[in-house]
Amino acid sequence: MDAASLARAADAAAAHERRCLLCEHRCGADRAAGQLGPCRAGTEARVFRHRVEHGEEPELVPSHLFYLSGCDLRCAFCIAEERAFDPRIGTPLDAPFLRRALEWGRARGARNLQWVGGEPTIHLPAILRAMAGAGELPPIVWKTDLHATPEALRLLAGVVDVQVADFKFGNDACAARIAGVPRYVEIVTRNLLLVSASTRLIVRHLLLPGHFECCFLGIVRWLADHLPGARVSIRDGYLPKWQARHHADLRSPLPADAGSLARREAALLGLDVVE
Numbered sequence: 001m002d003a004a005s006l007a008r009a010a011d012a013a014a015a016h017e018r019r020c021l022l023c024e025h026r027c028g029a030d031r032a033a034g035q036l037g038p039c040r041a042g043t044e045a046r047v048f049r050h051r052v053e054h055g056e057e058p059e060l061v062p063s064h065l066f067y068l069s070g071c072d073l074r075c076a077f078c079i080a081e082e083r084a085f086d087p088r089i090g091t092p093l094d095a096p097f098l099r100r101a102l103e104w105g106r107a108r109g110a111r112n113l114q115w116v117g118g119e120p121t122i123h124l125p126a127i128l129r130a131m132a133g134a135g136e137l138p139p140i141v142w143k144t145d146l147h148a149t150p151e152a153l154r155l156l157a158g159v160v161d162v163q164v165a166d167f168k169f170g171n172d173a174c175a176a177r178i179a180g181v182p183r184y185v186e187i188v189t190r191n192l193l194l195v196s197a198s199t200r201l202i203v204r205h206l207l208l209p210g211h212f213e214c215c216f217l218g219i220v221r222w223l224a225d226h227l228p229g230a231r232v233s234i235r236d237g238y239l240p241k242w243q244a245r246h247h248a249d250l251r252s253p254l255p256a257d258a259g260s261l262a263r264r265e266a267a268l269l270g271l272d273v274v275e
C-alpha cells in the first residue's frame, strides 16, 4: 500500500482514539482524552524491542520484528510478561524511528517488517501513521491474538501482507480462566474466516501442557472443517512464565514428544503444517 493510502487508513483508524472499538473488549475509551480501557493504551505506541529474527516460520525469515508494549489479553503464560502489558514501556513509535530501524533491518537481510506485541491491533492508528511517513516499506506481517473487532480487521485489509494469527484455546472455559476473556472461540473463529478471505494467513498454536484434548484437538478439527488445508504453525516451546505458576495445569513443562504428536495429528487432518 502506498503512503497516501496508508495516510488515509491512519485517518480512518484515528476515530478509535476517540471511541476505541479496536478489540473485542469494545470499551469505547476516549484514548485521546486519557481514558484507559482494559489494554491501558493511550494514543502512542512504544517499541520495547526490535531485532531481525530467524526463529519464525521458514517463509517469513529473516524477519524484522517490532515488539510493541501493551495488550488486550492477559494470558497467564505470557512469555513477554510485564513488557507485554504495560504500554508505557519502550521507545515511542513514529515515522523517523521506523525509517531508521527499517534501514538497520534491511542491512541485516530482513525480508519483511513484522508487528508483534503485546498486541499490535490496539495500536493500529499509531502504526499506520508511522508507516505512512516511513518511506519504502517491505512486506508487512501482522502477528496477532486475533481478539480484534471486524472494524479493526477492515482497517488492516490491504495494509498487511500476512497475518500470523494465534488460535490459543479450543474452548471458552480455558480462555476465560487463562486469558480472562469471554466468547473467545466465537470471536477468533469469526476473525479467522474474515482474515482468510482477504489476507495470507498462518494460524499459530502454542501447545499448552494438559491442553491436548480440550484445546489443541478442538482447534485443528475446527480448522480442518472450516479452513481446509490451512497453513498451521504448531509451537512446542512452552515455558511456564508470568502467572503460569498460579495454574496447576500450566506449571509443568510440555512432554518432549508433544510437538511431533500434534504435528502428525494436524497433518492427518489435511492441514498444511509448518515443519
Ligand code: SF4
Binding pocket: 020, 021, 022, 023, 024, 025, 026, 027, 028, 029, 031, 036, 037, 038, 039, 040, 041, 072, 121, 122
Ligand atoms: S484496544 Fe484497548 S481501548 Fe480499544 S477497545 Fe480494546 S481494550 Fe478498549
